[in-house]
Amino acid sequence: MNLKQLALLICLFLFCSLVVVKPQTTTPPQTILIRAGRMFDSEKGVLLPPRDIIIKNNLIEAVGENLPVPAGARLIDLTRFTVLPGLIDAHTHLLYLEDPSDNPTMGGIKALTVEGTPLRALRGAARGRTFLMAGITTVRDLGNSGRFGDVALRKAINEGSVDGPRMYVSGPGLSPEGGQFPGLQPGYKQLAEEEYRVIHGPDDARQAVRENVTYGARLIKIYSNNTPNPGYLSMEEMKAIVDEAKLLKVKVAAHATDDTAVRRAAEAGVDSIEHGYEVKDETLALMKTRGVALVPTDLDEASLMRYFERSKSPAPPNPTSILQPLRDRLRRAMAAGVTIVAGSDNYIDFGMPQGQAAKHVLFAYREAGMKPAQILQSATINGGRLIGDERLGVIKAGAFADIIAIEGDPLQDFNAIEKVKFVMKDGKVYVEVPR
Ligand SMILES: [Zn+2]
Numbered sequence: 001m002n003l004k005q006l007a008l009l010i011c012l013f014l015f016c017s018l019v020v021v022k023p024q025t026t027t028p029p030q031t032i033l034i035r036a037g038r039m040f041d042s043e044k045g046v047l048l049p050p051r052d053i054i055i056k057n058n059l060i061e062a063v064g065e066n067l068p069v070p071a072g073a074r075l076i077d078l079t080r081f082t083v084l085p086g087l088i089d090a091h092t093h094l095l096y097l098e099d100p101s102d103n104p105t106m107g108g109i110k111a112l113t114v115e116g117t118p119l120r121a122l123r124g125a126a127r128g129r130t131f132l133m134a135g136i137t138t139v140r141d142l143g144n145s146g147r148f149g150d151v152a153l154r155k156a157i158n159e160g161s162v163d164g165p166r167m168y169v170s171g172p173g174l175s176p177e178g179g180q181f182p183g184l185q186p187g188y189k190q191l192a193e194e195e196y197r198v199i200h201g202p203d204d205a206r207q208a209v210r211e212n213v214t215y216g217a218r219l220i221k222i223y224s225n226n227t228p229n230p231g232y233l234s235m236e237e238m239k240a241i242v243d244e245a246k247l248l249k250v251k252v253a254a255h256a257t258d259d260t261a262v263r264r265a266a267e268a269g270v271d272s273i274e275h276g277y278e279v280k281d282e283t284l285a286l287m288k289t290r291g292v293a294l295v296p297t298d299l300d301e302a303s304l305m306r307y308f309e310r311s312k313s314p315a316p317p318n319p320t321s322i323l324q325p326l327r328d329r330l331r332r333a334m335a336a337g338v339t340i341v342a343g344s345d346n347y348i349d350f351g352m353p354q355g356q357a358a359k360h361v362l363f364a365y366r367e368a369g370m371k372p373a374q375i376l377q378s379a380t381i382n383g384g385r386l387i388g389d390e391r392l393g394v395i396k397a398g399a400f401a402d403i404i405a406i407e408g409d410p411l412q413d414f415n416a417i418e419k420v421k422f423v424m425k426d427g428k429v430y431v432e433v434p435r
Helices: 003-021 104-133 149-158 186-195 202-214 235-247 259-268 281-290 301-311 319-335 354-358 360-367 372-378 381-387 414-418
Strands: 031-041 046-048 051-056 059-064 074-085 087-092 136-141 166-169 173-175 196-198 219-223 251-256 272-275 293-295 403-406 420-425 428-431
Touching: 074 420, 087 381, 104 136, 104 149, 104 186, 104 354, 104 420, 104 428, 136 149, 136 381, 136 420, 149 166, 173 202, 186 196, 196 202, 202 219, 202 235, 219 235, 235 251, 235 259, 251 259, 259 272, 259 281, 281 293, 281 319, 293 381, 301 319, 301 360, 319 360, 354 360, 360 372, 360 414, 372 381, 372 414, 403 414
Parallel strands: 031 074, 087 136, 136 166, 173 196, 173 219, 219 251, 251 272, 272 293
Antiparallel strands: 031 046, 031 051, 051 059, 074 403, 403 420, 420 428
């Protein structure tokens, strides 16, 4: 036997042992029938009268009226409630929480040097659980998680070690010089390079996409501009990123705050603009033409007041006037026909469970004049489409069994969205209806 044959034999042996030790699944398929009092149809944006939903394992098998109870099925009575697809938050940072009284650069450096990735991931797991409890069953987690701490958390959730939302994670964000650590002395630039993947030219940009996807990212986060630092990625860098991301079949989310950053990212072909605070009408028209979604990470009045309170800085005389330009750009984006996807960007410690704080972004949209049905669509089907999986954000045959129930009619009184009474993710119940 020569060396090649021996190697082949070893491979064969290893393969066979893998087959033999593979655990046998002994649990029978689990069937659940949910009787819903009302059901939100996220595709049409309407509330439907009573509907029955049959779930087999982690998928929805059928939706209809007065369906017979399948043999051996567990019955869940949600006839007193409004049933919706699990909510999607398209912009989170589960591994980062900032004290509002802290300098943001110091907050970032503390997370890297004092907290460290393992502890950040553990704390991220605790935060992730609060999202699930609040009815947010899916998040896009967009960086600020050290070196792939987000990938570790996603693995732990997927294998069932910890309870949390479905995570689509980016790994480190691809940024111009200095990441988002303004004021850092040049001798310490490696600190920014621990938290961000700083890009040096188009070839390096391609390499960064390959790295992130190889080490577990399933989408790419870029900083078209890296506010509060002054940089912009070049057009060549962003085009290279989009091109490589397409090849590796991952989407690109672009942090872009001013109009120039938004326009350049949209021209480069990204899938979503995060923030877009100062976007102009002509750029919104470009986004509409290119099918680029807007994720408006806005604060509602209550969160803004809480921010001033907790940051120990005096609130300006008319604090809510700060929010007017954001509300105006959201209305302009809606008028331009740009798809709105809900995303909280909630990395501030508001002194309440993070998942609960994250839902406040939906009230910010309400305060800007979005209709409740549009807001619910932004937090369900629009998020699912942006992620690129048609099993997300809908209640229909073939979709993931991510289902929540709330008390009241959210189209009449949007506050109902806070009254989450039931949460199912992937066919597993995390919040049971009180008997
Ligand atoms: Zn963010």
